[in-house]
Amino acid sequence: xxxxGMTAVLANNVHATSEASxxxxxxxxxxxxxxxxxxxxxxxxxxxxxxxxxxxMLPSGIExxxxxxxxxxxxxxxxxxxxGSLAKKANMQADKWRPRHRARLIWIRLPCPPGIRxx
Numbered sequence: 001x002x003x004x005g006m007t008a009v010l011a012n013n014v015h016a017t018s019e020a021s022x023x024x025x026x027x028x029x030x031x032x033x034x035x036x037x038x039x040x041x042x043x044x045x046x047x048x049x050x051x052x053x054x055x056x057m058l059p060s061g062i063e064x065x066x067x068x069x070x071x072x073x074x075x076x077x078x079x080x081x082x083x084g085s086l087a088k089k090a091n092m093q094a095d096k097w098r099p100r101h102r103a104r105l106i107w108i109r110l111p112c113p114p115g116i117r118x119x
Contacts, residue, residue, distance in 0.1 A: 005019055048064045
């Protein structure tokens with residue numbers, strides 16, 4: 001199953017937990033977190049839509065724009081396409097980064113969230 005925190009979230013005993021991806025990934029693949037994520041999304045959207053939240057954000061120059069996770073996915077994909085096109089027109093290329101020391105770097109590539117195209 002994973003950690004005690006993951007078990008508590010699945011049992012609805014706590015609202016959230018912070019876990020390593022190795023603990024959460026099996027639950028995601030099994031579809032056990034979908035209902036929890038959907039509920040959190042609904043509650044966050046309701047909070048962002050509230051006048052109280054908006055009134056606190058506007059003085060900082062933040063304009064809340066409520067929307068679904070599908071809106072976020074569409075925005076990220078549109079921005080990736082727009083900026084990628086701009087980079088190609090400007091003949092931009094990514095720099096090759098090299099560490100200054102001989103330490104080994106280990107990169108773990110996690111799957112993209114559903115709907116987001118990898119770069």
